[in-house]
Amino acid sequence: MDTALAALIPVALVLAATAAMELVAWASHKYVMHGFGWAWHRDHHEPHDGFLERNDRFALVGAGISITLFALGSPMIMGPHVWWPGTWLGLGVLVYGIIYTLIHDGLVHQRWFRWVPRRGYARRLVQAHRLHHATIGKEGGVSFGFVIARDPARLARELQAQHAAGLATLRGDSASRDVPEEI
Structure with a gap:
């Protein structure tokens, strides 16, 4: 095998694993965290004073x-039973974890730094x-991904429709400030 091609395979595995983790995170957020894992995830949706949350167990x-x-x-x-892609896939999962920590915990929830984006994809x-x-509560809701975000105006309309159908109870506090006017 060509040396350049052999070097590209690990890079491709890391990138593929990193990208796939957003799908894994979306599904686990929607079906595990807002399902049977709600006992760990609940405090992430409620005000609290501590630095750590039960939700951090998912990390x-x-x-x-x-x-x-x-x-x-x-x-x-593993000795002779080594599975060579494991290292590169593990690195992809690690890269996604770092991205998640910076974007979700850092930017969105302001746990590590204070910066409120005024425009662009970060906003x-x-x-x-x-x-x-x-x-x-855990029922209803929109936007279960962490790095890929759909149009907030569309999400707001979906949330309003869920509320109108009795599938979601909306907060009256500041949890949804800085969102489109439909909410």
Whole structure:
């Protein structure tokens, strides 16, 4: 195999795993965190004073997945049964975790730094996630992704339709400020 091509395979695996993690995160947010994992996720949707949340346990699950993949790709751990893509897929999961931490915890929830974007995609991410937090409880809701955000005006209309149909209870507080006027 050509050396340049052989070098591109690990890069492609890292990029593919990073991109796939947004789909995994969306599904786990919608069906696990807002499903049977609500006991861990609830405090993320409620005001609290502490620095850490029960919800942060999900980051440990993600880290466990990344570590497991790294271990599967490690000859020191797996010996002759090494699964070489494991290292690169584990790195992709790790890269997504870093992106998630910077964007979701840092930018959207202001846990690590204070910056409120006034325009562009960063503002769209913040608006979409505020719409996600505009509901009370685990039922209903919109925008379950963390890095990819749909148009906030469309999300607001979907949320209003859910509310009108009795599928979502909207907050009356500032959880949804800085979002389109439909809310």
